[in-house]
Amino acid sequence: MSDIRRFLCKKRKTDDTTATPSSSTDHQKEDGRDEESPLNSGANLLDIGLYLDSNSHADDELRLKLLREPWAPSQMYNFKKDVNIGAKRAFRSEWLTTYPWLTYSAIAKGPLCRVCVLFRPPAQRGLQGQFIVSPCLKYHKFHEAAQSHATTQWHRNAIVSSKNFEKIMDRQQLSVHEALDSAYHKEVEENRVKLRSIISTILFCGQHDLPVRGKSDEGSVFRDLLHFRIESGDKVLKNHLESGAKNSLYISHQIQNDLIQTYSDVLKGKIIEEVKRASVFSVLADETADISGTEQLSIGVRYLRCDQKNKKPIICEEFLGFVPLQELNSKSISETIIRFLENCDLDLNRLVGQGYDGCAAMAGHISGVQKLINDKYPMALFFHCASHILNLVINDLNDVNEVRNTAGTTKEIINFFRESTLRRNMIPNIPLFCETRWSAKYKSIRIFSENFSTIVRALKELSENAPNSKTKVNAHQLYTTATTPTYIVTLLVIAIYSAKLEPVCNQLQQVNMNIKAINDHVAKLTNVPQSHRNNALIQFTAIFEKAQKICEELDIEFKRPRVAARQTQRSNQPSENVEDFFRRSIFIPYLDSIISSLRDRFSSTHEKAFSLMQLHPDALKKLDKVSFLAVAEDINSLYGDILSNFIAEATTWYEMWKNEATPNESLEYADLICQATPFYPAVAEAIKIGLTLPATTCSIERSFSTLRRIKTWNRSTMGDKRLSGLCMLSVHRKRVQEDTEFIDNVTNEFGK
Incomplete structure (x- = not known):
């Protein structure tokens, strides 16, 4: 029997997936079975006789199928061919209906209890052989044997095990392992709920910059927030802190860290x-x-x-x-x-x-x-x-002595009023002249210039009526410096161009800025002072007239500084009148310094990397093919390791956009990625690199x-x-x- 079973198992592995007519015919010839044999076409998989051996293995899905839908002989099945030589009686198919647990096996050539075969009792001593490890072949006393088997404790236990198995497979009941896992997961979920309150409390402190600890744990923000949660109805946290183990409350400093x-x-x-x-x-x-x-x-x-x-x-x-x-x-x-x-x-x-x-x-x-x-x-x-470069451009203006002195005096005046609440109330609120917060510096100069007359009057009043002698001295010194024509003219010039630089500085702080946008901003920024430099006579006239009005309002004599024949510490610009003097000594040097600094400092951008911006249709249309190929070679020399087949794709990209008649000035550089990705992946990768450059x-x-x-x-x-x-x-x-x-x-x- 074991030899036949091994042979059938081997045939099942080879013939299950690819059963051919020839193999089926050969099988019939070897075994001598008819077409109703369950051994054909893989039907023997559900024959309960295959699983009599305790070493045979059936997974849960197969076991459930064997339990509910085992192989059963058809009405035309010939049971007489399975009886032993000399036997007079054969199995009757109606017995399968009489005993629901009964299953006939063509391999074992007899009836078996499929429940006991699939859920064999663990105890082997005294185990009845028939129906469990071998078929019952005593057909003349079959009913007595079947009824006797149904009353055994082994069979009853197997029935209970089979029903529990079906419930588990139908998800109506948990297995022992699942029950243990369920209890474990329940404990885990309870701990997660407890921990969630603690996690969200520390998270709240971190998001709002609150100190988690205090001088001591009692009265700290963290502990007070936990008590607040408990008062708000967090019963889980309350039970955890009151009844939980003291060494596992999860509120210590180490747990916080x-x-x-x-x-x-x-x-x-x-x-x-x-x-x-x-x-x-x-x-x-x-x-x-x-x-x-x-x-x-x-x-x-x-x-x-x-x-x-x-x-x-x-x-x-x-x-x-x-x-x-x-x-x-x-x-x-x-x-x-x-x-x-x-x-x-x-x-x-x-x-x-x-x-x-x-x-x-x-x-x-x-x-x-x-x-x-x-x-x-x-x-x-x-x-x-780029923001650092722009700040360095402004710092380069310190080479002009009047600009450096005016900026220093302005900073001292602002600090003087901000030192005292009484002094601060005498003038409008002016932001601190901060050297590291550049947009705040520009804003500070602008607001200071707009309220200059009010500030000068406050300085004069403090220099005469301040109760503190030190305050009088400081106010008098600042008033004397701030009421010179040179200071007033220089302040107005600085304020005008600080107001122009302020939005540029704010624009440079955006995350979505790229080096192409930076270049466009700098080009526009350079054009403004350059146009003013070309029309210095007209541009400065408006500034000079405003300075004259301020001097008349504050009763200040508007005149140019004393000019000596051998003056070396101050500029002795040749001039015919006061306006001409200040234009040549302050306005024009200031503009020249801005223009040269912008061009020098922003020209240091890496030229090859900047070539990535030439992939924009608006830029490449301005290039001939030879120039564009040179640009493509520069890009490939830098990033060729990650840009596969870039030269060929870039050439096709150039030819496609060169023939495009529609305007492309409004096309965003980032939008090109979606257009290039399907057919020009290397070009799309190069555009991504251009946007990623800081x-x-x-x-x-x-x-x-x-x-x-x-x-x-x-x-x-x-x-x-x-x-x-x-x-x-x-x-x-x-x-x-x-x-x-x-x-x-x-x-x-x-x-x-």
């Missing part, structure tokens, strides 16, 4: 996933000192993300965290940046840009950070922050304000990891609010 680090990891993981989906990225970095004197390096990335609503690429600049610097040399900083990006699991071979300020340690072309990183990753070109570092510098709000004098001993995590929550507040699964993701990550 672990949760804050988990917040940071989840946020950073989301951003890193977006960066990986983007083809290329750029790194942004800047350094500042916190309140405790630790040098913190702020690191971020610039990349393209596809907007799911509009299906358009969006430029993103995301903050990734602070890293404390042990040394401030270029080698240490470059190693810190590379190690940070590698820990984020980013492919640095896809790094195409570096955005820093212009200090020597970062921008040095011999041993600066950008040079050290560029040596390892040649595609990572350095781009000086224009400014404003996004990273905004993290400095967050740093100062979080690490204050009262929290000066905060750890670096905790600081970075809280800054991540504060900076990415909007991202956290929009992510409905953020708390669940934090809980899952914390549970690991």
Whole structure:
């Protein structure tokens, strides 16, 4: 019997999937069975006789099928062929209806109890052989044997097991393992609910820059918020804090740090996933000192993300965290940046840009950070922050003595009034003249100029009637300086062009700025002072008349400074009248300084990288084919490793747009990606690189304000990891609010 079974199992493996007529015929010839035999065409799989051996295995799905739909002989089946030689009686098909648990096996050549075969009792001692391990062949006493088998404890247990099995398979009842798992999952869910209240409380503190701890745990913001939740009806948290084990309340300082680090990891993981989906990225970095004197390096990335609503690429600049610097040399900083990006699991071979300020340690072309990183990753070109360049242009104006002195005096006057509440109330509110917040500086000069007469009168009053002698002296000195014609004219000139630079500075702080837009802004910005320089006589007349009115209003004699024959410390411009003198000594040098600084500093943009902007239809139409091919070669020399077949695709791209008659000036550079991706993938990749190149570092510098709000004098001993995590929550507040699964993701990550 075992030899036949092994043979049938082997035939089943080979003939189940590819049964042919010839194999079926051969099988009939070998076994001598008719067409009703269940062994044909794979029907023997549901013959209960295959599973008499305790070593045979049937999965749950097959067992359920054997239990409910086993193979059964047809009405034409010849049972006499299965009886032993010399036997007088054969099996009757009506017995299958009489005993529902009974099943006939063509392989075993007799009836079996399929319930006992499939759910065999574990005890083997005293086990009845018939119906379980072998068929019952005593057909002359079949009813007595069947009734006796149905009353055995083995059969009853098997019936119960089969019913439970069917319920489990129908999902009406859980198995033992599932029941244990269910109890475990129930406990897990209860713990998750308890932890959710604690997680959301710390998250609330982090999003609103609130201190989690206090001088002591009692009375801290975190503990008070927990009590507030309990008073608001959070019964789960109340039971947890009152009846939970004291060593597993999850409110200790260590748990707080672990949760804050988990917040940071989840946020950073989301951003890193977006960066990986983007083809290329750029790194942004800047350094500042916190309140405790630790040098913190702020690191971020610039990349393209596809907007799911509009299906358009969006430029993103995301903050990734602070890293404390042990040394401030270029080698240490470059190693810190590379190690940070590698820990984020980013492919640095896809790094195409570096955005820093212009200090020597970062921008040095011999041993600066950008040079050290560029040596390892040649595609990572350095781009000086455009906002920093614009500020350097303004600083270059200090070469004009009158401009430098006027800016210094203006700053002193503003600080003088802001030192005292009584003095501040005497003039309109003027923003602080801050050297690092450039847009605020321009705004401060503009408002100061608009309220100049009020400020001068306040200075005069304080110099005469102030109760404090020191205040009188300071006010008199500032009043004397501010009422000179040179100061008034210079202030008006600075205010006019500061008002023109203010919107440009604000525009440069946008995330979606690219180097093409920067170039357009600078070109327009340079044209304005250049046109004024060409028409200096007309432009300055309006300024001079306004200065005269101010002097008449304040009763100031408007005259030019004394001119000496051998004067060396002041400009002795040859002039016929006062207007001519100030135009030549202040207005024209001021404009010349702006124009030359803009052209010199913004001309340092990497020429080959800027060639990427020539892929815009409006730009390439201005080029002949030879010039465009030279541009394409420059791009390929920089990014050929990731731009496959770029020259051929760029040439076709050029020819397509060159023949286009419709205007393309209004076509956005980012919109070209959707048009190029299907047929010009290399061109689309090059456009992505052009959009990914960093224009400014404003996004990273905004993290400095967050740093100062979080690490204050009262929290000066905060750890670096905790600081970075809280800054991540504060900076990415909007991202956290929009992510409905953020708390669940934090809980899952914390549970690991």
